[in-house]
Amino acid sequence: MSDPTGTTPYRVLARKYRPSTFAELIGQDAMVRTLRNAFASGRLAHAFILTGVRGVGKTTTARIIARALNCIGPDGKSGPTIEPCGVCPHCIAIADDRHVDVLEMDAASRTGVDDVRELIEGVAYRPVMGRYKVYIVDEVHMLSKPAFNALLKTLEEPPEHVKFVFATTEIRRIPITVLSRCQRFDLRRVPPELLATHLAAVAGREGAALDDGALRLLVRAADGSVRDALSLLDQAIAHGGGRVDGAASVSEDEMRAMLGLADGGQVLELFETVMRGDAADALARIAALYNAGADPMVVIQDLLELTHWLTRIKLAPEADARDVVTDSERARAAALARRLAMPVLARAWQMLLKGVAEVRTAPSAIQAAEMLIVRLCYVADLPTPAELARGGMPASETRAPTRVSESAPSRVSESAPARGEGASALLRAVDPAPDAGPVAAAAPPAPANFRDAVALFARHREAILHAHLVSDVHLVRFEPGRIEFRPGPNAPANLPNRISDCLGRWTARAWLVVSLPAGDGAPSLHEQDEAAEAQRRNAALSHPLVQ
Numbered sequence: 030m031s032d033p034t035g036t037t038p039y040r041v042l043a044r045k046y047r048p049s050t051f052a053e054l055i056g057q058d059a060m061v062r063t064l065r066n067a068f069a070s071g072r073l074a075h076a077f078i079l080t081g082v083r084g085v086g087k088t089t090t091a092r093i094i095a096r097a098l099n100c101i102g103p104d105g106k107s108g109p110t111i112e113p114c115g116v117c118p119h120c121i122a123i124a125d126d127r128h129v130d131v132l133e134m135d136a137a138s139r140t141g142v143d144d145v146r147e148l149i150e151g152v153a154y155r156p157v158m159g160r161y162k163v164y165i166v167d168e169v170h171m172l173s174k175p176a177f178n179a180l181l182k183t184l185e186e187p188p189e190h191v192k193f194v195f196a197t198t199e200i201r202r203i204p205i206t207v208l209s210r211c212q213r214f215d216l217r218r219v220p221p222e223l224l225a226t227h228l229a230a231v232a233g234r235e236g237a238a239l240d241d242g243a244l245r246l247l248v249r250a251a252d253g254s255v256r257d258a259l260s261l262l263d264q265a266i267a268h269g270g271g272r273v274d275g276a277a278s279v280s281e282d283e284m285r286a287m288l289g290l291a292d293g294g295q296v297l298e299l300f301e302t303v304m305r306g307d308a309a310d311a312l313a314r315i316a317a318l319y320n321a322g323a324d325p326m327v328v329i330q331d332l333l334e335l336t337h338w339l340t341r342i343k344l345a346p347e348a349d350a351r352d353v354v355t356d357s358e359r360a361r362a363a364a365l366a367r368r369l370a371m372p373v374l375a376r377a378w379q380m381l382l383k384g385v386a387e388v389r390t391a392p393s394a395i396q397a398a399e400m401l402i403v404r405l406c407y408v409a410d411l412p413t414p415a416e417l418a419r420g421g422m423p424a425s426e427t428r429a430p431t432r433v434s435e436s437a438p439s440r441v442s443e444s445a446p447a448r449g450e451g452a453s454a455l456l457r458a459v460d461p462a463p464d465a466g467p468v469a470a471a472a473p474p475a476p477a478n479f480r481d482a483v484a485l486f487a488r489h490r491e492a493i494l495h496a497h498l499v500s501d502v503h504l505v506r507f508e509p510g511r512i513e514f515r516p517g518p519n520a521p522a523n524l525p526n527r528i529s530d531c532l533g534r535w536t537a538r539a540w541l542v543v544s545l546p547a548g549d550g551a552p553s554l555h556e557q558d559e560a561a562e563a564q565r566r567n568a569a570l571s572h573p574l575v576q
Contacts, residue, residue, distance in 0.1 A: 043259040046231055048089055049096075049124060051111060055227055055255065056219035057086060061111075063214070068097065068111040074212035076184055076193040078169070080200040081216030084256030087196035090216065091165045094194055095131045096123045099159040109160070119159055130159035137168040142175040149183050152191050162191050169195040170202035177204050184210045218253025227255070228262055237266045242281030250288050261288075286322055293358055296331045299402075301365060303332075304373070305493055308406035315395075315402055325398035326388050333381040335362075340374050342366040364519050368496040380405055475509040475536045482512070483554060485535055494531065497524055503550030513543045515550035 048054045051061045067073055077094065079087040093113070100113040100120055113120050122128035134148065148164060156162045166172075172180075184193060184207065195211065197203060219227075225248045232239050239247070239262075247265065251258035265279045268287045295318060302311045318328055343366040384401035391397030476482040486495040501517035501524075516524060525542040532540040552560070569575060 041260070042231060042235070042263045043256045046259060048086065048093065049115060050113060051093055051097075054086055054090065054093070056223055057090070057216055060090070060214045060216065064094070064097075065111045068109055073098070073109065073192075075187050075189075075191070076195070076211040078195040078197065078200075078203070078208065078211040078213050079216060080197050080213065082218060082252075082254060083198055084251075084254030084258075085216045085218060086255065087198075087216055088165070088167055090214075091167075091194040091196055092123060092131075094192075095128075095163040095165065096120050098161045098163060098192060099123065099128070099130070101160075128159065130156040130161065131163045131165065133165045133167065135167050136171040140171050140173050140176060142173065142179050145172065145176040145179045149179065152183055152187060155190055160190075163194060164191070165194045165196070167196045168198070170197045170199045174204075177207055181206055181210070219255055220253075221248045224248050224251060224253070224255065224258055228258055231259065232262060232266070235266060238278045239265070239284075240279065240281045243279050243284035246281065246284045246288060288327075293331075296328065296335060297358055297361055297365075299328075300332055300335055303402060303405045304365075304369060304377075306406050308403050311402050311406055312399055315398060319395050319398075325394040326385070329381060329385055329388050329398055329401065333378070333385065336374055336378045336381060338362065339366040339369065340371070340378070343369070343371065343374070367500070367519065368493055370492070370496075373492060376408065377405060380408070475538060476532075477509070479504050479507045479512070480554065482507075482532065486531065489531070489535060491531060494524075494527060497521070498528070498554070500553055500555045503553055505545055505550045510538060511541045511543075513545055515545050515547070517553065520544075 051064065054061060077091075079090055081087055096113040096115075096119070097111055098109050100110055101107055101117045102110070102114050103116055105117065107114070115121075115124070119128065123131050126133070132148075132151070134144070152162070152164075154162075187193065193211070195203075195207075200208075200213075200215075225244050228244060228247060229239065243265070247258060247261055250261055265284055265287060268279070268283060295314065299311060299314045299318070302314060315325075315328060319325060339362060342363055346363070380401070384397075384404075387401065388394050388397040476485060483495065483498045486498060497520055501520035503515040503517065504512070505515060506513040512528065521527075525544045529540045529542040532542075551557075
């Protein structure tokens with residue numbers, strides 16, 4: 030492909046901005062420091078092995094090492110140097126891939142012992158024009174076992190004019206006998222902030238401008254790989270059709286559309302809806318994301334990543350270093366993490382992890398994703414195994430089942446839960462015990478105090494509402510049919526309506542729930558339980574036997 034003028038062929042950014050010196054190599058300071066000291070002291074190993082994920086600079090580093098070993102400087106008299114000049118015949122020839130003493134071999138296509146034997150036969154001959162013969166073997170883990178065995182003796186005692194540089198993405202597939210004969214360097218993923226700075230500089234040189242949001246999404250998609258980041262940047266510049274002051278401009282929405290990503294705030298809202306058990310709303314939200322161009326697999330992976338992030342926030346808030354979210358999303362996530370229990374997050378993680386494989390292999394990815402969302406909604410408010418072990422089945426699970434009359438088939442659909450009541454309620458409605466007789470439906474007694482009312486939410490598995498009632502409600506007044514409270518800072522605005530709706534359905538009477546903007550109010554139940562626990566602990570510590 031050539032440029033519009035047809036004068037020079039176009040070079041993709043990943044090749045155009047490929048580092049030619051160690052100074053241009055980003056994110057690998059530990060390796061560069063070691064090599065710098067080795068060159069300065071003359072302690073050069075005869076074999077190097079470079080490992081790391083794709084696109085972090087393994088082959089590029091191997092070529093820079095070859096240039097550093099053979100560079101003779103502008104005056105033609107310099108020795109091996111960590112800073113190759115780039116102008117001597119050897120530096121130019123290696124950069125153009127035409128140096129006769131620097132031999133690159135792709136082990137992915139030449140895996141057999143005959144290929145290695147051909148390499149070994151050339152080791153005995155001295156360099157034609159350079160100081161060292163450098164053998165660069167890319168994807169070395171693809172060599173067969175006989176090929177590795179054939180290489181061992183030469184690799185252990187090569188002639189002093191020969192250097193080996195191996196590159197691999199799967200270091201565990203390299204025999205230990207080979208690893209023990211090489212100096213190993215682990216190239217790390219490039220940190221997000223460093224990669225973002227590098228991409229912004231490259232975009233500026235190319236006459237393009239990226240929004241901060243677009244740059245964050247690009248860095249996240251690259252996952253620490255410089256080559257992937259430059260390839261995506263190349264695509265983004267071509268994708269962004271807008272122009273700002275004569276330069277190509279790429280917005281966050283354009284980047285999100287190109288990558289097939291869902292908006293982070295929408296993913297967070299989808300997760301909150303799922304945790305409420307609102308299947309209808311959750312299905313509508315994932316359908317809207319799909320219609321907007323989001324890949325169902327990416328949405329599920331985003332939910333999986335969000336679950337992991339919420340778990341980290343809950344267990345170690347100070348370790349939250351995620352840099353691809355806004356401050357408002359971070360605040361919402363922190364509030365959600367406080368409300369969700371660890372067993373709920375762990376269960377969501379396991380289901381999403383299994384669901385990723387289902388979505389990947391299903392004939393229709395969106396259908397598989399929707400079924401996964403439905404399953405998550407119907408288990409979101411179920412008790413954990415530990416809760417069942419402590420308290421047995423909730424009262425709603427042990428009540429006498431009702432027989433469905435053949436003359437009233439519509440009662441099945443009426444008793445099926447619309448949202449948030451779990452699959453078990455539906456099973457009780459359509460599959461009653463065969464020997465149970467008709468039982469008159471009696472309204473349960475109204476709770477006598479606030480704690481009894483809160484216990485109803487636990488029995489009906491309204492996990493999020495129960496967490497709010499325990500931690501974010503300061504009771505001002507309670508009587509059967511009326512609750513007045515002062516909300517805490519994390520209480521949602523619609524909390525009174527949701528409490529009134531649930532209590533009305535469960536007790537068969539109207540409830541007036543009032544949120545007062547000001548007032549003293551009693552300590553929350555969570556604060557009361559902590560105070561009682563502290564009092565019991567102090568009483569125990571002050572006991573004469575303990576003293």
